[in-house]
Every structure is written in structure tokens, then in C-alpha cells.
Amino acid sequence: MTQKTSWNDWWAKWSNFQPKQKETEDAVDLYDYVFYGGSAGPGKSYFLRHYPIKFLIENCWHKLGLRGVRAGLFCENYPALHDRHLSRIAYEFPTWLGSYRAQQHELVLQDKYGGGIIAFRNLDDPSKYLSSEFALIEVDELTKNPRETFDFLRLRKRWPGVERTKFVGASNPGGVGHDWVKQMWIERVFPSEESERDQFHFIKALPTDNRYLPESYYNTLASLPEKLRKAYRDGNWDVFEGQYFSEWDKDQHVINPFVIPEDWKKFRAYDHGRENPACCQWFAVDYDGNAFCYRELYVRGQNVDQIAKELCRLSEGETYDYSVADPAIFAKTGFVDAHGGQTIAESFARSGVHFLPASNRRVDGWALMHQYLAWDVHKSPRLRYFKTCYNSIRTVPSLIHDEHRPEDVDTNGEDHAGDATRYFLMSLHERSTTRPLDPVERKFQQMLRKTEVSPQNLNDFYLGGK
Numbered sequence: 001m002t003q004k005t006s007w008n009d010w011w012a013k014w015s016n017f018q019p020k021q022k023e024t025e026d027a028v029d030l031y032d033y034v035f036y037g038g039s040a041g042p043g044k045s046y047f048l049r050h051y052p053i054k055f056l057i058e059n060c061w062h063k064l065g066l067r068g069v070r071a072g073l074f075c076e077n078y079p080a081l082h083d084r085h086l087s088r089i090a091y092e093f094p095t096w097l098g099s100y101r102a103q104q105h106e107l108v109l110q111d112k113y114g115g116g117i118i119a120f121r122n123l124d125d126p127s128k129y130l131s132s133e134f135a136l137i138e139v140d141e142l143t144k145n146p147r148e149t150f151d152f153l154r155l156r157k158r159w160p161g162v163e164r165t166k167f168v169g170a171s172n173p174g175g176v177g178h179d180w181v182k183q184m185w186i187e188r189v190f191p192s193e194e195s196e197r198d199q200f201h202f203i204k205a206l207p208t209d210n211r212y213l214p215e216s217y218y219n220t221l222a223s224l225p226e227k228l229r230k231a232y233r234d235g236n237w238d239v240f241e242g243q244y245f246s247e248w249d250k251d252q253h254v255i256n257p258f259v260i261p262e263d264w265k266k267f268r269a270y271d272h273g274r275e276n277p278a279c280c281q282w283f284a285v286d287y288d289g290n291a292f293c294y295r296e297l298y299v300r301g302q303n304v305d306q307i308a309k310e311l312c313r314l315s316e317g318e319t320y321d322y323s324v325a326d327p328a329i330f331a332k333t334g335f336v337d338a339h340g341g342q343t344i345a346e347s348f349a350r351s352g353v354h355f356l357p358a359s360n361r362r363v364d365g366w367a368l369m370h371q372y373l374a375w376d377v378h379k380s381p382r383l384r385y386f387k388t389c390y391n392s393i394r395t396v397p398s399l400i401h402d403e404h405r406p407e408d409v410d411t412n413g414e415d416h417a418g419d420a421t422r423y424f425l426m427s428l429h430e431r432s433t434t435r436p437l438d439p440v441e442r443k444f445q446q447m448l449r450k451t452e453v454s455p456q457n458l459n460d461f462y463l464g465g466k
């Protein structure tokens with residue numbers, strides 16, 4: 001590239017973008033939040049690595065006359081950053097264009113090309129970037145990150161003189177962030193406070209977009225088990241690698257609401273949260289033991305009194321066999337109510353909502369949930385959700401395996417609805433168990449046998465005072 005006029009030719013030749021990559025390049029001109037997503041192998045990482053050169057030279061230097069502008073390419077951790085990007089810099093970026101400063105992990109363009117910088121960064125602790133600014137932020141494998149990371153990075157997306165700073169994410173389906181990414185870019189369901197919704201744009205990527213993939217790669221994709229094949233080859237966001245409830249199928253587990261027969265038993269299960277969402281689910285069980293989650297409450301940022309009031313309003317006219325909750329709300333050392341130091345469970349009881357502590361044997365609970373969700377062509381699942389339980393059917397299928405303890409769910413995901421269902425199933429199961437009970441379970445059984453429990457003695461009762 002010797003003169004400015006040859007820039008377009010040079011860029012087209014050097015970037016060597018294929019049609020879908022070009023489409024993404026054009027989309028970034030039009031939209032401020034672009035997500036390039038879908039299957040594995042279409043050239044997403046390649047795009048993220050090359051695109052900043054155009055952004056820094058053409059958009060910032062040629063058009064705006066700005067020098068030394070910074071772009072950031074982020075991966076979830078350092079090994080991923082190295083494998084996907086750093087290892088390729090030396091042979092993809094010519095040295096006359098800029099030099100790579102290995103210690104800083106930065107590619108600095110020559111002065112005569114505007115001196116822009118591509119900073120290669122990892123997201124193991126996003127708060128490191130508290131005082132950083134970037135005109136362009138790119139995140140590779142965005143779904144490996146929680147929504148908070150995106151909210152945080154968004155604030156770092158600013159540069160004096162650049163009116164339209166840009167965010168570009170790329171990802172396969174799967175990961176702790178699968179759900180929020182899917183919501184915002186694919187389903188276009190935004191939190192009410194989102195003011196830039198018309199700036200979100202999704203480009204669906206498929207392996208067939210990339211002519212540089214060897215034939216054998218398509219064969220490998222075609223040989224994957226159905227679920228993985230749907231995610232990785234077809235870019236289907238309803239299923240993905242690492243999904244905990246891989247048996248989940250909307251056609252099986254989500255049903256139209258119906259009027260619950262009067263004589264079916266009803267139950268409530270509750271997972272507490274203040275900053276995190278609080279989730280209550282209402283269940284009805286038929287004579288064959290099939291469970292239906294027929295109502296949910298899913299709220300964030302409310303105190304116990306507000307939640308209790310809403311629970312009472314929604315429960316009006318109904319009676320329950322019992323209601324169970326996260327055992328942590330019964331502990332003085334756990335969630336403690338702001339007024340008076342009593343437990344959350346006692347505060348609920350004062351407001352007329354009486355919970356029993358659920359067993360928190362997590363892996364057993366998840367195993368039970370697997371049993372209830374299991375289905376095949378001859379047999380329907382024993383647990384189904386009304387389609388009006390929007391947050392339950394959104395978050396239960398998005399739960400993923402814990403990397404270090406695969407039999408458990410990764411608690412970084414949005415697990416409140418899953419937890420509530422787990423508490424409910426454990427309580428149901430334990431009423432008919434023959435196994436020796438642990439202390440919490442024993443209390444639970446004793447509580448059930450008591451005809452009336454006064455809210456005042458709840459805490460003593462749970463904590464073994466009596």
C-alpha cells in the first residue's frame with residue numbers, strides 16, 4: 001500500500017473477505033452492535049482479527065483524521081486469545097503495516113497509516129479495563145461471557161472524535177452467555193431499558209460460507225450427534241454443546257395452559273434473589289404423578305415484602321400442599337433481612353408465605369429433574385411448563401454443565417428457575433423416600449406432619465432449637 005488511493009484495492013486483496021465476511025463488514029458500518037454468529041468454522045475469528053485494520057485506517061484515520069485510535073479484540077481468557085489470534089499475527093500481518101509488541105499484546109500500525117492500535121485482551125477479569133477506552137470492541141466467542149461483561153465493555157466503547165464507536169461479537173451457540181446473546185440478537189427481546197435496540201444486528205454464519213474449510217471438516221460436522229450437529233453445522237441456537245438438559249425439546253416440555261382440575265395437588269417452589277432474580281414456580285401434580293409448572297414469578301431488585309405481596313396476590317384463592325424454598329433463606333448467616341436481623345424465611349412467614357426448606361443436594365436434584373424431563377416416542381415427559389412461564393422455559397434449557405464438576409450445573413448461568421424446579425422435585429420425591437434422611441430432610445418431614453406451624457417458631461424449628 002503505497003498511496004491512499006490504492007487503499008481499497010489493498011484492503012480487498014489483503015482481507016480476502018468472503019461474501020458473508022463482507023456482509024458483516026458492511027453491517028458494522030450501518031449498526032453499532034453486530035453479532036456474527038452461528039456454527040463453527042465460517043471464518044468469524046478471521047473476520048474479527050482482520051476487520052480492525054479497516055476500521056482504524058479507513059474509518060478513523062482517512063475519514064476522521066484521527067491518529068492512535070485503539071481497537072480491542074477480546075477473548076474469554078488468555079489461552080483462547082493465544083490459540084485463536086496471537087499465534088496467527090506473525091504470518092497474517094505484514095511488518096510494513098505495523099509492528100506487534102508482544103509484551104503489551106498490541107499491534108501498532110505505522111505512523112503513516114495512522115498509528116492505530118489493536119489491543120489483544122482477555123476477559124478473565126473485565127474490571128481491569130475500568131479506565132480503558134476503545135473505538136471498536138470485538139469479543140470472540142461472546143457466549144462464553146455473562147451479560148455483565150457486555151454491559152461493562154459497552155461503557156468502555158468510546159473515543160473522542162468517533163461518533164459511532166462499534167461493538168462486534170462473534171460466537172458459536174453454547175456457553176454461559178448463550179441465553180442473553182440469543183435474546184438480544186436473535187430473538188430481539190430486549191430489557192425495557194435498552195435504548196439502542198435498532199442498532200443490534202445479527203448475521204447468521206454457516207460453515208458453507210467458508211471455502212477454505214477442507215472437505216473433511218464438513219464430514220466431521222455431519223458425523224456429530226444430532227444435537228451438536230444442529231448447533232455446529234446448522235447454527236441452530238435452540239441446542240448447543242454443554243447444554244445440561246440436552247433432552248429439552250420445546251414441543252415436549254412446553255404446553256399451552258389449561259385449567260387445572262380442582263382436585264390436583266398444588267405446590268410452590270421458590271429460589272430467593274435480590275440483585276439476582278427471585279423465582280417462584282407454581283406446580284400442579286396429576287393422579288399419575290405428572291407435574292405441571294403452571295405459573296411463575298420472576299423478579300429482580302425487590303425486597304421480601306414486595307415479593308411476598310406479589311406471591312400472595314398470585315396465589316389468591318388457591319391452597320397448596322406445601323411451599324418449599326432455597327434452604328439458605330432459613331439461615332441467620334445466609335440471606336438476612338435488612339430489618340431486624342431475622343431470616344428471610346421468617347420475613348416471608350410474617351407476610352403470610354410459609355416456606356419449608358428444600359433439600360439442596362444439587363446433583364441428586366438435577367438427576368431427578370432429568371428423570372422428570374426424560375421422554376421418548378412412546379412416553380411424554382413427567383414435567384412440563386405452561387408456555388406462559390416465560391423465564392422458566394427460557395432459562396432451564398440454557399443451563400450448562402459445570403466445567404469442573406460436569407454432573408452439576410454451572411452456577412454462573414441463569415439458574416433460578418432450574419433451582420426452584422429442583423427444590424420442588426426433591427421435596428416431592430422425599431415424601432416417599434425410604435433412604436435415611438439428612439437433618440434438613442428430617443426437619444422437612446417433621447414439618448409436614450405438624451398440622452400447624454406458627455411463623456414465630458419457624459427459625460428455631462429449622463435450626464434445631466427445638
Ligand SMILES: Nc1ncnc2c1ncn2[C@@H]1O[C@H](COP(=O)(O)OP(=O)(O)O)[C@@H](O)[C@H]1O
Nearest residue numbers: 016017018040041042043044045046047210212
Ligand atoms: N477469508 C479468508 N481467507 C483465508 N482463510 C480464511 C478466511 N476466512 C477464514 N479462513 C480460515 O478458515 C479457518 C476457519 O476460520 P475461523 O475464523 O477460525 O472460523 P470460526 O471462528 O468461525 O470458527 C481458519 O483457518 C481461517 O484462517
Ligand SMILES: [Mg+2]
Nearest residue numbers: 044045046084
Ligand atoms: Mg472462532
